[in-house]
Amino acid sequence: MQETGSISIHTENIFPIIKKFLYSDHEIFLRELVSNAVDATQKLKSLAQLGEFKGELGELKVKVSVDKEARTITIADRGLGMTAEEIKKYINQIAFSGATEFVEQYKEKDAATKDQIIGQFGLGFYSAFMVADNVEIFSKSYKEGTEGAHWVCDGSTEFTLETTEKEDRGTNVVLHVAADSDEFLEASRLRGILTKYCKFLPIEIEFEDTVINQTAPIWTKQPSDLTDEDYKKFYHELYPLSLDEPLFWIHLNVDYPFNLTGILYFPKVKDELQLQRNKIQLYSRQVFITDEVKDVVPEFLMLLHGVIDSPDIPLNVSRSFLQADAAVRKINTYITKKVADKLSSLFKQDRAAYEEKWGDIGLFVKYGMLSDDKFYDKAKDFALLKNVDDKLFTLTEYTEHVQANQKDKNDSTVVLYTNDAEAQHAYVAAAQERGYDVLNLDQVLDPHFVGLLEQKLEKTSFKRVDAATVGQLIEKEETTESVLSEDDQNKLTTLFVDAIANPAMHVKVAPLSPQDAPVVITQNEFMRRMKDMQRTGGGGGMQMFGAFPDSFDVTVNANHPVAQKVLSGDDGGKLAKQAFDLALLAQGLLKGEALTAFVKRSTELL
């Protein structure tokens, strides 16, 4: 029997379109054909289990081979096979309609969306035509008494179908590689593609006499059957270049209301610059799909490594659809919850070990708290704050810790912090001398984290140690009297204004404690934050603050002996300048010419 026919058409000649537009991703043809072969093999295994197939299963390997001379690639399986009728139904109709649907979706999209569709669309059998100008199927069904079938199609909509002698059950797909696809005749190229997409397929895939896959990767097993070593070994298999051990991992395993398995690893991160995204690999039934897991994994968890496997993630739709997809949203929520639960149990079980890891996980936790309210609610109990003495506190512990000393006159807690303990040393020391505690918040995310905590914690504000003189950082009821008359205070102000001669420095005289510095330079917390945010590109409303030059408050301590000296001496101006420069020095602001002048003047004074 031989039959020729025409594949029913909905869209005009889809093959040129498939060829042209899928250019960047031609290699996925092999993933598609090998997974079809694997599916067919698994279906046969299921039938055998159900008792519907009673024959010998025998060896079930899928064999991929290449013949450079003949210019063919063959994918051979011993799965359930197809009769001629089934080829007509499954290949001519179903596979074709998949391809047609793809092209239709594809045509409507802009270039950016097109790129995304390509990577995620399971194009199926017809992706063979991306690299072949002629495709043959030789198949024989597992059903007893059926004849072998031979289908040939040259990439037009015409096909031929005839009966053929085929000894063995299963399907051989033979691709006659097109002239512009020579690269796929190279064994090394094929091996590369197989390793990328098929490394964890559940049926053995043989290429050049070696099996290229692990059929039962550890994420498909029960956590109770696995040791720490198994998890670490797998981590290094996934990331052969990583020298560090993962900090810990989470084994995901859920079958309702969606299906998801996987392992997420917390990598060791030394600093934020090292963070690598796209380290999570997404699989669908053990077939590698992509390492762009955006939208499937919450943004803040993109920093994790590992594997997620879910048949419920729709792969054949555009990204905007993926974002809106209910299953994807549920997966997102589930992963977030799992991560929070894991961190919480680590914290509760072994606080010391958790504190040791805080340097590495702090960033994830803070990022998560900033980007996800639900995560904040869980993480607030295990997020830690570190003070300048390297002691770690939970949020509640810290509030209790500073309760006694750091309440202002309105009964609000003022949390003091430094973002550079070295540069702000003088301020940190002054605050500590007063019995205040100072937090070390020097990481990239910390300015945002401070903002978040102020919103969330009741009656609490944060001030950087150099935001005011130590006496004014936490405003109390009691005030110190000035030993200077009002007249002297005005005189002192003028002396300093003239000596400094810089309009960005706002001089005021105030009665600080005689133990405080003679002159203190501070930068208002609010203005500084606004400018910081503007610098880091935060929001349009902040724009106006960026236009202002940096301005500082210069507080002259009326109660310090230096104030008297400046007022009484002949070269009060020079002393004022000297005292001001010392304050600049403490703030790390004295540089260049001003520094040279200061050194010269100091020598003279000596």
Ligand SMILES: Nc1ncnc2c1ncn2[C@@H]1O[C@H](COP(=O)(O)OP(=O)(O)OP(=O)(O)O)[C@@H](O)[C@H]1O
């Ligand atoms: N090697 C094979 N053995 C048996 N049947 C096959 C084989 N390859 C394809 N088929 C049949 O042809 C159908 C169409 O295949 P195609 O790859 O186009 O789509 P699919 O596998 O259903 O979906 P996907 O788009 O996810 O690949 C399959 O559903 C299957 O019934």
